[in-house]
Amino acid sequence: MRKKYLLLLSLAVAVMAGAQELKTIKLEAPDKSGGIPVFKAFAERKSSREFAEGSLKSKDLSTLLWAANGINRPDGKRTAPSAIDKRDVDIYALMSEGAYVYDPKAHALNPVAAGDYRASVSGGQEFTKAAPLILVLVSDLTRFNASPDDGTKLVGALDIGIVSQNISIACAGLGLATVPRGTMNQAELRAALKLKDTHYLGLNHPVGNMKK
Ligand SMILES: Cc1cc2nc3c(=O)[nH]c(=O)nc-3n(C[C@H](O)[C@H](O)[C@H](O)COP(=O)(O)O)c2cc1C
Structure with a gap:
């Protein structure tokens, strides 16, 4: 009886550990020819603070991340320009099961931490809690120089702004x-x-x- 109980307990622990373990999400190929014409996307772009229930289609997630800051040329350059081509902006994706970081080369989401961190972005704006996905834009300032200063911070912020606009236009599209x-x-x-x-x-x- 005791043996059976211990076996069940260890099975439960294994299942829970598995649930906490995030795996790399290999994204499917982005749809580079779909969506609406780019000038219609400019016409449609707006800030929306309401979200329908349900997660994004996997194709939309893939296309959105590629459009945000994916590789669009054989030499590895990106959809977003960056100062001195340092490609300093990383996109973190917060979803119900965990936080990931986008790897443009592999076109994949690499695990950062298991758990739902979406509430950390609300800052009192409750509408964010209805969003299935939150993209967080981070500039790694060490890609500019070893000891970043206010100047590098400014350039990082500018690069983030450009990726942000890519996201807004891609969402409109x-x-x-x-x-x-x-x-x-x-x-x-x-x-x-x-x-x-x-x-x-x-x-x-x-x-x-x-x-x-
Ligand atoms: C740098 C920046 C920061 C912003 N921060 C917030 C924010 O914290 N919360 C929010 O609800 N909207 C935020 N916005 C969205 C603006 O309020 C919104 O763009 C503005 O009201 C114009 O509306 P539109 O985007 O529909 O044209 C931000 C926009 C920018 C560019």
Whole structure:
């Protein structure tokens, strides 16, 4: 009886450990020819603070991340320009099961931490809690120089702004809802994403399907 109980207990622990373990998400190929024409996307771009229930289609997630800061040329350059081509902006993706960071080369989401950290971006704006996905834009300032200063911070912030606009336009093109936000609980997010002092945490984008 005791043996059976111990076996069941160890099985339960193994299942719980498995649930906490995040795996790399290999994204499917982005849809580089879909969506609406780019000038229609400019016409449609707006901040949306309401999200329909349900997660994003996997194709939309893939296309959105590629459009945000993916590789668009054989030499590895990106959809977003960056100062001195340092490609300093990393996109973290917060979803119900955990936090990931986008790897443009592998077109994959690499695990950062298991657990739901989406509440850390709300900063009192409750609408963010309805978003299935939150993209967090971080500039790794060490890609500019070993000891970042206010100048590098400014350049990192500029690069983040460009990735943010890519996200807004891509969402408009895909019919997704988003809003660029500076509000967030910096301390909580920095801890959750294991950021160093040399990471500049700039903006976040709650993303979801458009509420009809
Ligand atoms: C740098 C920046 C920070 C922003 N921060 C927030 C924010 O914390 N919360 C929010 O609800 N909207 C935020 N916004 C969205 C603006 O409020 C919004 O863009 C503005 O009201 C214009 O509306 P539109 O985007 O629909 O044109 C931010 C926009 C920018 C560019």
